[in-house]
Amino acid sequence: MKIGVLGAGVIGLTSAWWLAEAGHDVVLIDRAGGPAAEASRANGAQLSYRYVAPMASPKMLGQLPGLLFPGENAIKVSLDRDLIGWGLRFLKACTGAEVARTTAAQLALAELSRMELERLLGKVPLDFGLRTAGKLVVFRKPSDLEAARPEESDVSDVLTPQQCLALEPALTLRPDEFAGGIYTASEQVGDCGAFCDQLFARLGQSNRVELRMKTAIGRPVTKNQRMIGIETDQGIIEADLFVLSLGSGARAFARSCGFNLPIYPVKGHSITIADGGAPALMHSVTDYSRKIVYAPLGGATRVAGFADFQGYDTTPSAARIAQLKNAAADTLGLQASNGVEPWAGLRPMTPDSRPVIGPSPLAGLFLNTGQGMLGWTLACGSARLTADLVDGATPSCPAEPFALARFG
Numbered sequence: 070m071k072i073g074v075l076g077a078g079v080i081g082l083t084s085a086w087w088l089a090e091a092g093h094d095v096v097l098i099d100r101a102g103g104p105a106a107e108a109s110r111a112n113g114a115q116l117s118y119r120y121v122a123p124m125a126s127p128k129m130l131g132q133l134p135g136l137l138f139p140g141e142n143a144i145k146v147s148l149d150r151d152l153i154g155w156g157l158r159f160l161k162a163c164t165g166a167e168v169a170r171t172t173a174a175q176l177a178l179a180e181l182s183r184m185e186l187e188r189l190l191g192k193v194p195l196d197f198g199l200r201t202a203g204k205l206v207v208f209r210k211p212s213d214l215e216a217a218r219p220e221e222s223d224v225s226d227v228l229t230p231q232q233c234l235a236l237e238p239a240l241t242l243r244p245d246e247f248a249g250g251i252y253t254a255s256e257q258v259g260d261c262g263a264f265c266d267q268l269f270a271r272l273g274q275s276n277r278v279e280l281r282m283k284t285a286i287g288r289p290v291t292k293n294q295r296m297i298g299i300e301t302d303q304g305i306i307e308a309d310l311f312v313l314s315l316g317s318g319a320r321a322f323a324r325s326c327g328f329n330l331p332i333y334p335v336k337g338h339s340i341t342i343a344d345g346g347a348p349a350l351m352h353s354v355t356d357y358s359r360k361i362v363y364a365p366l367g368g369a370t371r372v373a374g375f376a377d378f379q380g381y382d383t384t385p386s387a388a389r390i391a392q393l394k395n396a397a398a399d400t401l402g403l404q405a406s407n408g409v410e411p412w413a414g415l416r417p418m419t420p421d422s423r424p425v426i427g428p429s430p431l432a433g434l435f436l437n438t439g440q441g442m443l444g445w446t447l448a449c450g451s452a453r454l455t456a457d458l459v460d461g462a463t464p465s466c467p468a469e470p471f472a473l474a475r476f477g
């Protein structure tokens with residue numbers, strides 16, 4: 070089959086690879102000049118296979134009113150029309166039962182992702198700083214640590230502040246500044262942008278894959294209620310099937326196809342600080358209260374965070390970048406004077422934080438999008454599941470939780 074993959078972020082690139090591997094001819098289309106031009110470029114670098122809980126939760130319900138007021142909150146919200154419809158679905162997902170359903174589904178997809186990434190690297194060695202660095206989540210409030218304490222876990226350890234500082238000497242917090250931490254040794258880090266660059270180069274060497282960059286995607290071309298092509302500024306591109314992986318652009322495209330895809334762009338920021346002076350970070354660290362993650366990337370530290378519900382603008386906010394620099398200085402003693410790359414991207418978020426993977430209401434269009442906060446972690450598993458479902462094979466993990474039908 071000839072398959073058009075729409076979007077060359079980490080989700081489109083991995084979809085293209087897994088579909089080509091399954092024997093399909095693939096044409097990968099993106100408006101940018103190269104891969105990972107948007108959310109996949111400079112994200113938090115966490116391959117966070119165990120931390121997959123959704124954003125919508127009973128606890129979040131209580132925090133919502135405060136988010137509508139300006140301030141230094143880790144989450145900021147400005148209401149617009151798209152967000153109101155999305156927000157009503159988000160409220161519906163704030164139940165214990167929904168959190169349990171999502172967590173179980175995401176854990177299975179994340180585990181598949183870990184295995185598929187390993188399998189990919191067994192075939193094509195890619196150099197993107199992948200390390201099983203372990204993840205340390207530090208909690209400033211004792212109540213947050215208690216709420217997160219694993220009931221019974223063979224994968225995570227609860228640590229005192231002193232144990233956290235001994236484990237991660239780069240931390241410059243005082244023991245009385247935080248309540249403790251939870252450490253998961255199996256978690257990984259890797260530079261998503263570098264992974265995308267290298268996978269893109271490999272795709273370019275495949276005789277099954279055609280790369281169509283600098284090609285802006287417009288409306289679908291349909292015949293007998295089936296999508297048979299796509300209008301672009303470079304002309305119509307035809308294929309037997311299309312996979313929608315346009316990140317935050319997916320919702321507008323779905324609208325042009327006549328159906329609603331509840332994806333909202335949730336803006337996050339990052340800075341990449343060249344190492345020098347302060348001891349280099351050894352593990353990935355999450356500051357739970359500030360919702361900021363720190364990742365060691367061989368010679369640099371990536372600092373990322375925040376969730377701003379404020380539309381489609383991708384310009385980094387000076388205030389958010391300053392917050393990240395201050396956090397890096399007082400948590401790791403990192404001085405931004407070494408050279409900082411500021412960045413912002415839009416996470417394609419669904420109300421329940423689960424991606425949408427499966428057929429769409431328009432025949433000929435398949436969905437693999439909406440990975441939100443976890444697109445890097447879930448990419449290889451999502452691509453595998455996409456290839457399974459496209460081929461009618463037994464899915465490698467439960468597919469039903471990711472069907473668009475869950476939104477009614």
Ligand SMILES: Cc1cc2nc3c(=O)[nH]c(=O)nc-3n(C[C@H](O)[C@H](O)[C@H](O)COP(=O)(O)OP(=O)(O)OC[C@H]3O[C@@H](n4cnc5c(N)ncnc54)[C@H](O)[C@@H]3O)c2cc1C
Nearest residue numbers: 076078080100108109113115286316318337443444445446
């Ligand atoms: C600050 C931040 C930190 C994050 N940290 C992590 C993390 O630590 N771990 C993790 O797992 N995930 C993380 N994420 C989430 C992850 O980065 C995203 O989920 C993932 O990158 C989404 O990939 P995507 O391919 O769906 O979208 P994108 O990377 O945005 O790709 C979409 C592509 O579609 C193209 N496109 C859009 N519209 C059109 C059009 N009309 N025509 C042609 N092309 C078009 C764009 O050019 C783009 O290349 C983070 C995100 C942010 C913003």
